Amino acid sequence: MNKKPIVFVLMTAFCWAVFACGGGGPKAESNESASDATVAPNATPSDYDPKRGEGKFNKSNVTLGSIDQSMASKGEAIAATKCTSCHKLTEEKLVGPGWKGVTTRNTPYWILNFITNPDPMIEKDPKIQAQLELCLVRMPNQGLTETDAREILEFMRKNDGTN
Numbered sequence: 001m002n003k004k005p006i007v008f009v010l011m012t013a014f015c016w017a018v019f020a021c022g023g024g025g026p027k028a029e030s031n032e033s034a035s036d037a038t039v040a041p042n043a044t045p046s047d048y049d050p051k052r053g054e055g056k057f058n059k060s061n062v063t064l065g066s067i068d069q070s071m072a073s074k075g076e077a078i079a080a081t082k083c084t085s086c087h088k089l090t091e092e093k094l095v096g097p098g099w100k101g102v103t104t105r106n107t108p109y110w111i112l113n114f115i116t117n118p119d120p121m122i123e124k125d126p127k128i129q130a131q132l133e134l135c136l137v138r139m140p141n142q143g144l145t146e147t148d149a150r151e152i153l154e155f156m157r158k159n160d161g162t163n
């Protein structure tokens, strides 16, 4: 008896569940989202750059070196009080998407712009809008300083094991 096919089916189902709220996850199919597509109330303005997001951070003012461990541990401490009630460090969704892979899904300046001021990007960013449809919660502004945000980014990079 070969049990492999059933294991494969179960694993596939599990992956779908885990990735359902991730950046590239499958879009929920419902009549509601179909009608959203035709009405498009939050159509992305043509001057919005989905790789950069909206805010002061961009390619030229964000530079990354190899991971700074002391910044990463400060970021970890801030995340523990302000973020991990909604975000797991794995791929699993809690209230918001899991953080594993977040630094490979998004540019560093997109992350910094979003976490320092989520509201304008919730209105415009196609990826955030897709996540909002699945998570049904708008990420609140957590009042991060630029330093807080940079330290959290360092922690996310460490969590992802990217250099």
Ligand code: HEC
Binding pocket: 022, 023, 079, 082, 083, 084, 085, 086, 087, 095, 096, 097, 098, 102, 105, 106, 111, 114, 115, 122, 127, 128, 131, 132, 133, 135, 136, 137, 138, 139, 140, 142, 144, 152
């Ligand atoms: C109340 C719950 C909540 C808290 C607290 C929260 N988030 Fe979020 N976050 C969300 C939700 C929900 C989303 C998905 C987008 C949306 O619906 O607004 C999200 C999305 C994100 C994303 C995009 C993820 C991706 O995969 O592209 C990042 C990055 C992020 N949050 C970082 C943070 C950071 C950093 C903090 C802490 C300073 C934080 N979040 C605190 C709920 C939360």
